[in-house]
Amino acid sequence: RKEVEQDPGPFNVPEGATVAFNCTYSNSASQSFFWYRQDCRKEPKLLMSVYSSGNEDGRFTAQLNRASQYISLLIRDSKLSDSATYLCVALTGTASKLTFGTGTRLQVTL
């Protein structure tokens, strides 16, 4: 079983839709989580950190459920520019112990 698992998608949604991705992690010792965004043939970029209390940044909301060992990303009012691959990342111990999921691809269409 992979340490961090994501549905690869693609998720095809119309502009304006709300879409949610889940990510599960297997190591209960993981203490920090992140969502990164990666555009085609580009480097990953930090989208947001995920806090225990949940956090929101504009149209994006991230939540952490430690009991069930999953994190989620909700995107409201999807834009064409949101089309990308979203990587779920878990940190266990030091920064060298970052584990990346394989990513969920989102395609927003007109």
Added chain:
Amino acid sequence: NAGVTQTPKFQVLKTGQSMTLQCAQDMNHNSMYWYRQDPGMGLRLIYYSASEGTTDKGEVPNGYNVSRLNKREFSLRLESAAPSQTSVYFCASAGSSYNSPLHFGNGTRLTVT
């Protein structure tokens, strides 16, 4: 402020050839990393350096060597390239806090024939 700069952007090698991927960061970060990204595999850590003068193996170090030349620079060397090393390579750096986010370079696309 360039962030993390990687060179080259593209490279084609023949099996057995050697090359060095260069990486430099101007954010005064202590930690630097080399990852490879392959379809369906996610990003996998090759080597990392927690501070100048130290390097440690990651998940997939075989076939690679690294050098932390100074605080700014962290290079990755393939001594004898193999087709299995065809991949996209990313350098990254991070600050000292344990949950500091990674800042990535724009990648090197390497093909080994």
